[in-house]
Each structure stands twice: as C-alpha cells, then as structure tokens.
Amino acid sequence: MKKLIKSKTDYVQDMLAGLNVSQSDIEIIEDTVVVRKHKKSSGVALVSGGGSGHEPAHAGYVAEGMLDAAVCGEIFTSPTPDKILSAIKAVATDAGVLLIVKNYAGDVMNFEMAQEMAEMEGISVKMVIVKDDIAVDNEEQRRGVAGTVFVHKYAGYLADQGVSLEDIVAQVEHLLTQMKSIGMALQPPYVPTTEQFGFDLHDDQMEIGIGIHGERGIKRTEAKPIDEIVKQLVERLREEVTVTEWIVMVNGMGGTPLSELHIVAKYLNAYLDEQSIAVKNCYVGDYMTSLNMEGFSLTVIPYDAKVDEALKAPTMSAYFN
Amino acid sequence: MKKLIKSKTDYVQDMLAGLNVSQSDIEIIEDTVVVRKHKKSSGVALVSGGGSGHEPAHAGYVAEGMLDAAVCGEIFTSPTPDKILSAIKAVATDAGVLLIVKNYAGDVMNFEMAQEMAEMEGISVKMVIVKDDIAVDNEEQRRGVAGTVFVHKYAGYLADQGVSLEDIVAQVEHLLTQMKSIGMALQPPYVPTTEQFGFDLHDDQMEIGIGIHGERGIKRTEAKPIDEIVKQLVERLREEVTVTEWIVMVNGMGGTPLSELHIVAKYLNAYLDEQSIAVKNCYVGDYMTSLNMEGFSLTVIPYDAKVDEALKAPTMSAYFN
Numbered sequence: 001m002k003k004l005i006k007s008k009t010d011y012v013q014d015m016l017a018g019l020n021v022s023q024s025d026i027e028i029i030e031d032t033v034v035v036r037k038h039k040k041s042s043g044v045a046l047v048s049g050g051g052s053g054h055e056p057a058h059a060g061y062v063a064e065g066m067l068d069a070a071v072c073g074e075i076f077t078s079p080t081p082d083k084i085l086s087a088i089k090a091v092a093t094d095a096g097v098l099l100i101v102k103n104y105a106g107d108v109m110n111f112e113m114a115q116e117m118a119e120m121e122g123i124s125v126k127m128v129i130v131k132d133d134i135a136v137d138n139e140e141q142r143r144g145v146a147g148t149v150f151v152h153k154y155a156g157y158l159a160d161q162g163v164s165l166e167d168i169v170a171q172v173e174h175l176l177t178q179m180k181s182i183g184m185a186l187q188p189p190y191v192p193t194t195e196q197f198g199f200d201l202h203d204d205q206m207e208i209g210i211g212i213h214g215e216r217g218i219k220r221t222e223a224k225p226i227d228e229i230v231k232q233l234v235e236r237l238r239e240e241v242t243v244t245e246w247i248v249m250v251n252g253m254g255g256t257p258l259s260e261l262h263i264v265a266k267y268l269n270a271y272l273d274e275q276s277i278a279v280k281n282c283y284v285g286d287y288m289t290s291l292n293m294e295g296f297s298l299t300v301i302p303y304d305a306k307v308d309e310a311l312k313a314p315t316m317s318a319y320f321n
Numbered sequence: 322m323k324k325l326i327k328s329k330t331d332y333v334q335d336m337l338a339g340l341n342v343s344q345s346d347i348e349i350i351e352d353t354v355v356v357r358k359h360k361k362s363s364g365v366a367l368v369s370g371g372g373s374g375h376e377p378a379h380a381g382y383v384a385e386g387m388l389d390a391a392v393c394g395e396i397f398t399s400p401t402p403d404k405i406l407s408a409i410k411a412v413a414t415d416a417g418v419l420l421i422v423k424n425y426a427g428d429v430m431n432f433e434m435a436q437e438m439a440e441m442e443g444i445s446v447k448m449v450i451v452k453d454d455i456a457v458d459n460e461e462q463r464r465g466v467a468g469t470v471f472v473h474k475y476a477g478y479l480a481d482q483g484v485s486l487e488d489i490v491a492q493v494e495h496l497l498t499q500m501k502s503i504g505m506a507l508q509p510p511y512v513p514t515t516e517q518f519g520f521d522l523h524d525d526q527m528e529i530g531i532g533i534h535g536e537r538g539i540k541r542t543e544a545k546p547i548d549e550i551v552k553q554l555v556e557r558l559r560e561e562v563t564v565t566e567w568i569v570m571v572n573g574m575g576g577t578p579l580s581e582l583h584i585v586a587k588y589l590n591a592y593l594d595e596q597s598i599a600v601k602n603c604y605v606g607d608y609m610t611s612l613n614m615e616g617f618s619l620t621v622i623p624y625d626a627k628v629d630e631a632l633k634a635p636t637m638s639a640y641f642n
Binding site for chain 1 (some may be wrong): 322323324325326327328332335336337338339340342343373374376377381507508524525527544546547548550571575576577578579580581582583584585586587588589590600603604605606607610612613615616617639640642
C-alpha cells in the first residue's frame with residue numbers, strides 16, 4: 001500500500017522531526033523523546049508515551065497546559081525503559097513526575113522499570129494507568145485508549161495550578177474510575193512497518209470494540225447506519241455511566257473524514273437527548289488514532305464542573321481544542 | 322463503500338448539526354448556513370462557503386478571529402444565491418461584508434448574484450476570489466484550494482483590527498498575488514452522494530496537481546518516496562515564489578494520517594534548507610480536505626511580518642492552530 005514515507009524504518013524519527021517543524025516549542029532528544037523546549041522550573045512534570053501510530057497522541061500534546069514529555073516507541077511498540085528514564089530526567093522538578101501510562105503489558109512494565117530507576121536517582125515519581133476501554137469486560141485487562149488525552153489535559157491543568165503530586169494522583173485516579181470509552185471500525189489500520197492490515201474485514205462488515213493497535217474488535221456484525229451504531233455503543237456505555245450529564249469525546253481513528261465524525265456527534269447528541277442525557281461539553285476530532293483506521297471511539301466522563309474547567313483551560317498544544 | 326452516515330441525502334445537514342454539538346458558539350440557519358451566535362456589531366463581516374466535503378473548511382472557521390458565516394452547498398456543489406444572501410444579511414454590519422470565494426464557475430456566479438441582491442438592499446459587499454492552485458497554468462482558471470484558509474485568517478485579523486472593507490480587499494488582493502498551492506494524491510476521494518470514487522488510480526500510481534473535488538491531477542506517475550514527491554512540488558512552487566523566507570501549510574486531504582503529514586513536513590523542511598529557503602512558520606493538518614482523499618497539498622506565502630502576526634493571532638476556531 002502506498003504511503004507518504006521515505007522508509008518504514010525511519011517512520012517515527014521522520015514524523016517527530018516533522019512535528020518539530022511546525023511545533024518549534026519542543027525539542028527531540030535521543031531520537032524519539034519529545035520534551036518542551038522551555039522546561040518547567042516548578043510544579044509536577046507530566047510524562048506520557050507508548051507506541052507510535054496514535055498521532056497526535058502523545059507527542060502532539062507536549063505543550064504548555066498538557067505534557068512535559070512524550071516517549072515514542074516504534075509503531076504499536078512500547079518505548080524502552082532507558083528512553084522513558086531520559087524523559088523523566090529531562091523534565092523532572094522538585095515537585096516530582098507523574099507518568100501517564102495506557103494499560104498495555106509492555107508499556108506498564110517499561111514505565112515501571114523507568115520509575116524504579118528514576119527513584120534510585122532520587123526523583124519522586126508516581127504512575128497512573130489508564131484503562132478506559134470497556135470493550136474488554138475484565139476491568140484489570142481494559143486497554144487505555146482515547147480517554148488518555150483527557151487525562152493529559154486534566155493533569156496538566158492541575159500541575160499548572162500547583163497541585164502536589166500526591167493530590168494529582170488522587171484526583172486523576174478518581175477520574176479514571178469514571179471515564180469509559182468504546183470504539184468501532186469500518187476498516188482496519190494498515191501498518192507500514194509490517195506492511196500488513198491489522199485485520200481483514202469484508203465490505204459489508206464492521207467491528208465493535210476495536211483497540212488502537214490493529215486488534216480485532218470483540219464483535220463483528222454487518223455494517224449499519226450511524227444512528228444504530230451510536231445507539232449500540234451508548235447502550236454499552238450506559239451500563240457503566242449512570243449520570244445524566246456527560247462530557248464526551250468523539251475520537252476519529254485516523255482515516256475517517258471530519259465530516260463523518262460530526263455526523264456521529266449529531267446522532268450521538270440526538271440519541272442522548274431521547275434518553276434525557278445532556279451533552280455538557282463535546283470534543284470531536286482525531287485525538288488518539290490508529291494510523292489510517294476508519295472508525296471512531298466515544299469517551300465519556302460524568303460532568304463535573306472542575307474537570308470541565310480543566311478541559312477548557314488554555315493549552316499551547318495545536319491538537320487539543 | 323461503508324461510511325459513518327445515516328443517509329446520503331442528509332449528509333450536509335447532519336454534519337452541520339453535529340458541528341453545532343461541539344461548537345456551541347455557532348448556529349445553523351436555513352439548514353446549511355452557519356453563522357456566529359454572537360454577531361459582530363461593528364467591523365467588516367466575512368462570509369465564505371462553497372461545496373461541502375472540504376471540512377473543516379468552511380463551517381469550522383466560523384468563529385471569533387475568522388469567519389462570520391459559511392454557506393455550505395451539497396457535497397462538491399456550489400451553494401445557491403438565496404442562501405448566500407441569507408448569510409450576508411444575517412451578519413452584515415455598517416462596515417460592510419467581504420465574500421471570500423474559491424475560483425470555481427458555480428461559486429463565483431452564485432456569490433456574485435448574491436452580492437448584487439445584497440447591494441440592492443443597501444448592503445456594502447465586496448468579493449475576493451482565491452486562485453492559489455498553480456497546478457493549472459492559466460492564471461485565470463486556477464482553482465481556489467487550501468490557501469483560502471489563510472485568507473480566512475488574515476482577513477479575520479484585519480476585520481478585528483477595524484480595517485475598512487476597501488483596505489481589507491486591497492491587502493487580501495496583495496496576498497492573493499503571492500500565495501501559491503499545489504497538491505497530490507495517492508488515493509481519490511469516495512463521494513458518498515454519487516457512490517463513486519473521484520477517479521481511478523492503480524496501486525503503484527500517484528496523481529500530481531489534483532483539485533479538491535475529485536478531479537484528476539495534471540500528471541500521473543508511479544508512486545515515489547516522499548522526499549522525491551516534495552522535491553517535485555517545491556520545484557514547481559519555486560517557479561512562482563522566488564523569496565527565501567516562506568510561510569507554509571502542509572494540508573492533509575482528509576484520509577491521510579497526521580503522522581504522514583509530519584513526515585511530509587520533515588522532508589519539505591530538509592529540502593528547503595538545502596535550497597537556503599527558511600520555513601518561518603509552518604501549519605500541518607487537515608484544513609481544506611476532499612472527503613477521504615489520501616494525499617496533501619502545499620501552500621506557500623512569502624514571509625511577511627504582518628501576515629505572520631495575523632496568522633498567529635488568537636481565534637476561537639477549533640480548527641486553525
């Protein structure tokens with residue numbers, strides 16, 4: 001499949017070098033670690049990361065008001081502990097460092113190893129693990145998906161307010177118990193490094209409950225009109241979100257045009273309205289993608305004035321609006 | 322082809338209703354005319370529009386610092402004069418109205434008709450026509466493409482500064498003589514209303530000089546690595562842009578992941594650097610798309626401190642960063 005690349009081995013480094021052309025307030029260290037050019041002198045520093053292929057997550061959120069560093073692995077591959085340690089050391093302040101990690105075995109293991117190494121060097125480090133994907137029934141095995149971007153924004157706001165590391169962890173952990181996501185796909189992602197599609201899907205089928213690494217969903221059905229898809233996803237979300245005021249993200253998976261994401265938002269809002277659920281704040285766009293996968297995910301947070309204020313606070317990131 | 326839609330006839334109205342879910346500072350009048358909820362009481366009002374399928378253009382730029390209204394036709398179809406007139410009347414101030422129109426016969430004709438009708442009602446209206454696509458040799462036949470978004474931003478800034486309608490026209494016309502764009506595609510757009518692809522393209526081919534309505538390009542060649550594609554496009558741009566400091570937009574056509582657009586930016590910057598051309602300001606993202614077409618366009622403005630300040634000025638649009 002044709003791609004706008006020079007070589008598959010240089011994909012991640014080229015992408016980050018290119019990000020640095022438009023975002024001049026970052027710098028790239030050790031090839032694949034993105035840090036703010038003007039580092040914080042006080043306040044908790046935030047480090048996230050994981051495999052690449054989810055752009056703008058995570059490198060696009062390294063900016064005032066959000067992350068201090070993002071550690072980028074190869075496509076769909078965890079970054080190594082030494083790179084994570086480099087990120088931690090590059091941005092650490094006396095207030096400590098918060099690691100925001102999606103719940104994948106490799107990411108959790110490598111971020112934990114880096115945490116231990118940093119602590120041995122006297123840096124105070126805490127970790128939160130995002131498990132928002134309710135496609136997976138077992139809560140401990142739930143994957144971290146688009147809700148991770150809400151965590152970047154919320155924690156970034158708290159850090160800028162001077163909240164302590166312990167208190168940020170407590171407040172983020174509270175959010176994490178309430179934040180739920182689920183996604184679907186019409187087409188799998190094409191992975192340029194392996195030159196393969198994530199899965200096969202017929203022209204008249206869709207996948208419900210996909211992950212962001214080319215994993216198949218939990219259920220394959222015939223493709224349906226968007227109002228029926230939205231209803232199906234919302235009904236699953238409502239099993240876990242029982243309040244009637246929602247903050248929502250309609251997240252594109254990378255290959256879906258914005259026009260269709262807005263159509264999703266229309267039918268989402270219409271169905272929620274029928275159910276007497278109010279959309280208090282809604283984000284629509286590509287936040288946590290899976291290369292060129294066609295589809296979307298919905299992320300829900302119960303409305304909370306403080307979280308809402310945090311999400312609406314300014315950030316210099318070009319990719320959170 | 323599967324799409325995230327309810328019906329092809331409701332595509333545009335559904336999309337705009339969905340835009341209004343996340344962008345609550347707009348309202349939709351007459352089904353497909355997007356206007357700011359809080360209208361200007363003074364200063365020139367800006368109206369743009371055209372066929373749909375180019376999201377976030379143009380409805381996504383109706384916001385403080387950019388447009389006052391966008392008139393949305395059906396997919397790849399000009400809006401009608403009566404809707405354009407409604408937009409003009411909805412946002413007109415004593416300072417007058419500027420119409421920002423891409424150079425397509427239907428758009429120009431319908432906006433001109435609406436202008437005449439508005440003038441008969443005593444509204445002062447001027448029009449600028451964007452013809453930035455240098456894929457077409459004949460300057461009068463050049464299409465308006467992604468550079469139109471720079472015009473929205475520049476004119477929006479001037480209007481907010483209280484510049485008169487005549488002076489905005491003069492300054493925008495000056496920009497228009499200097500702004501040049503060219504695009505390419507790896508895959509054509511799929512048009513949901515006609516249920517057809519814009520053109521056919523083999524797996525090992527690419528199109529240079531595509532338009533944004535599913536038109537074929539001016540040249541079809543074998544697909545090449547991105548550095549060679551960038552070099553080819555830049556060499557064409559340099560025939561018309563001779564200065565050595567550039568403001569650049571790398572615009573995604575809708576179906577290309579952000580990671581690849583950043584890879585484009587890397588090789589663009591590297592090649593310009595070899596040619597001793599400095600990228601002073603660079604925008605990367607989906608600004609003026611063609612549904613799910615895979616590919617990108619480059620738009621260049623010679624660096625100018627005032628234009629640069631205008632582009633960097635704040636806007637409430639979620640889609641210009």
